[in-house]
Amino acid sequence: MTKYNYIVVGAGPAGMFACYEILKKKKTKILLIDMGKRIEKRKPSEVMMGIGGAGTYSDGKLTLTANLSHEKAFHLISKFEYQKILDYVDTVFNDFGIDSEYYPKETLQLKELIAEAEVNDIELVLRKARHVGTDKLKMFVKKFQDYLLENGVEILDGTKVEDIIVEEGSVKGVITSDEKKIYGKKVLLTPGRLNARWLQKLADRYDIKYIYDKVEVGVRVEFPSSIMKRQAETLYETVYRVRTKTYQDIVRTFCSCPNGLVAIEEYENYVCVNGHSNSDHASKNSNFAFLCEVNLKEPLENSIAYAKSVAELVSLLGGGKPLIQSLYDLRDGRRSTWSRLSKSFVEPSLKDVVPGDISMGLPHRIVLNILEGLEILDKVMPGINGGSTLLYAPEVKFRSSKIDTSKGLETSIRNLYVAGDAAGLSGSITGAAVTGVMAGEGMA
Ligand SMILES: Cc1cc2nc3c(=O)[nH]c(=O)nc-3n(C[C@H](O)[C@H](O)[C@H](O)COP(=O)(O)OP(=O)(O)OC[C@H]3O[C@@H](n4cnc5c(N)ncnc54)[C@H](O)[C@@H]3O)c2cc1C
Numbered sequence: 001m002t003k004y005n006y007i008v009v010g011a012g013p014a015g016m017f018a019c020y021e022i023l024k025k026k027k028t029k030i031l032l033i034d035m036g037k038r039i040e041k042r043k044p045s046e047v048m049m050g051i052g053g054a055g056t057y058s059d060g061k062l063t064l065t066a067n068l069s070h071e072k073a074f075h076l077i078s079k080f081e082y083q084k085i086l087d088y089v090d091t092v093f094n095d096f097g098i099d100s101e102y103y104p105k106e107t108l109q110l111k112e113l114i115a116e117a118e119v120n121d122i123e124l125v126l127r128k129a130r131h132v133g134t135d136k137l138k139m140f141v142k143k144f145q146d147y148l149l150e151n152g153v154e155i156l157d158g159t160k161v162e163d164i165i166v167e168e169g170s171v172k173g174v175i176t177s178d179e180k181k182i183y184g185k186k187v188l189l190t191p192g193r194l195n196a197r198w199l200q201k202l203a204d205r206y207d208i209k210y211i212y213d214k215v216e217v218g219v220r221v222e223f224p225s226s227i228m229k230r231q232a233e234t235l236y237e238t239v240y241r242v243r244t245k246t247y248q249d250i251v252r253t254f255c256s257c258p259n260g261l262v263a264i265e266e267y268e269n270y271v272c273v274n275g276h277s278n279s280d281h282a283s284k285n286s287n288f289a290f291l292c293e294v295n296l297k298e299p300l301e302n303s304i305a306y307a308k309s310v311a312e313l314v315s316l317l318g319g320g321k322p323l324i325q326s327l328y329d330l331r332d333g334r335r336s337t338w339s340r341l342s343k344s345f346v347e348p349s350l351k352d353v354v355p356g357d358i359s360m361g362l363p364h365r366i367v368l369n370i371l372e373g374l375e376i377l378d379k380v381m382p383g384i385n386g387g388s389t390l391l392y393a394p395e396v397k398f399r400s401s402k403i404d405t406s407k408g409l410e411t412s413i414r415n416l417y418v419a420g421d422a423a424g425l426s427g428s429i430t431g432a433a434v435t436g437v438m439a440g441e442g443m444a
Helices: 013-025 068-073 079-095 108-119 134-150 193-205 225-234 303-317 327-332 364-377 429-443
Strands: 003-009 030-033 061-063 123-125 129-131 153-156 161-167 170-176 181-189 215-224 239-243 250-257 261-266 271-276 285-294 323-326 390-397 416-418
Touching (some): 013 030, 068 079, 068 429, 079 429, 161 181, 215 225, 215 250, 215 303, 215 364, 250 271, 250 364, 261 285, 285 303, 285 364, 285 390, 303 390
Parallel strands (some): 003 030, 030 153, 271 390
Antiparallel strands (some): 061 129, 215 285, 215 390, 323 390
8 A cells, every 4th residue: 555755635836845855855755646637638728627727827916915815824824034035936936947027017107106106196016026828837737746746746636535534633645537546645735716615514524623704795897908907017906995985895906817817617516707817918908806804703604605606696597607797787777788788898808798787797896896986096097987998797705715734834733734725824925835735844
């Protein structure tokens, strides 16, 4: 019977960086298991699973300042220590051939954008970032995968882990969906957003504590790229936070894709939208997510269940597809149709959608926040509040329940570690990679 020193479940950035980090410390036997395929066999439609993880066919935006979603791990590590690991993660991207430029650019335009936001009572969140692009990211993942294989990592692809083996409070291995038992001294689980719920169920079964985190619900906004040109040139990742008039809620732009495409994320009972750009930036449109934070306390603490039911309702209205609506139709209180959309000056980059009325699916407060938020945003992005602007729903940023761990990411089950988005510790490629490094260090 083979017994591995380390078993890593999930070959997204968290799992891959954990393997990399363990190997840096010692030559050892690691088994990396993923339910998806190896990178060379993975189709672009396999968005969420396979070697490289959910990030592989993403926009490839690398965020490099320890703020926003990176803060999810600040209960374990100081901002300063976190930033050091984040800088190190960036050097690994360089080592595997990423040479994209850095943003924001220290230009006069940057000063103007900061001042414009300030005088309009809008917060412009600045952070260092690079845009790799979907095509180049795949090349990076291939090099990374090959490095792991050459250095003794065994990759078991197309294999789903169903359960873990626990004896006397200590993990002993994993059980696959075909009921095969694989033994290992230390096990790391990094199943990503796709299987965050599975991780939570395991936590319930083995009495590992966790807390619910907030979620963000809203739409993806698509518009002519000239509207965001200044921000794209200077900042690349444009994060504006605006306070709405009626509810005084904060709505923010997020995951902006200059000259990008709107994409679908498929889950078990619903679909969500997202966005990505290729490095050639060929699209005439740009897009970003426009999101409202939902943080429930009582009697429903489970914000994820709430966001899921919103996503399910919108998907139901779309017959299993995302809804698209022009801002003009939403304001006018009527559903969009293909015929009406054909009069819009923005051609949708995602066609596999159903024209409809997003206000039938999203809660009133969120719809109002979006309408009011776009009006405010128009002050720093003139044209964004134009009638032709397209809205796609549902856009939901789930944040997984935060699993209780030590600083080295070990859970209350001895030798069982968790990292990445599923553990509620990250929400980005580089964030997941940082937690992979933390877990790798903890395990090795
Ligand atoms: C369309 C899209 C665009 C995005 N764009 C960006 C972006 O530009 N920049 C950015 O920073 N982030 C982006 N993200 C988010 C980013 O991809 C994730 O934050 C990141 O990949 C999380 O890494 P992870 O290692 O935690 O999990 P994942 O990358 O999700 O990897 C988890 C892996 O675990 C495997 N797995 C799950 N359960 C099991 C199981 N039971 N058994 C075996 N294997 C299992 C899955 O197959 C998957 O390969 C995007 C995400 C999507 C979907």
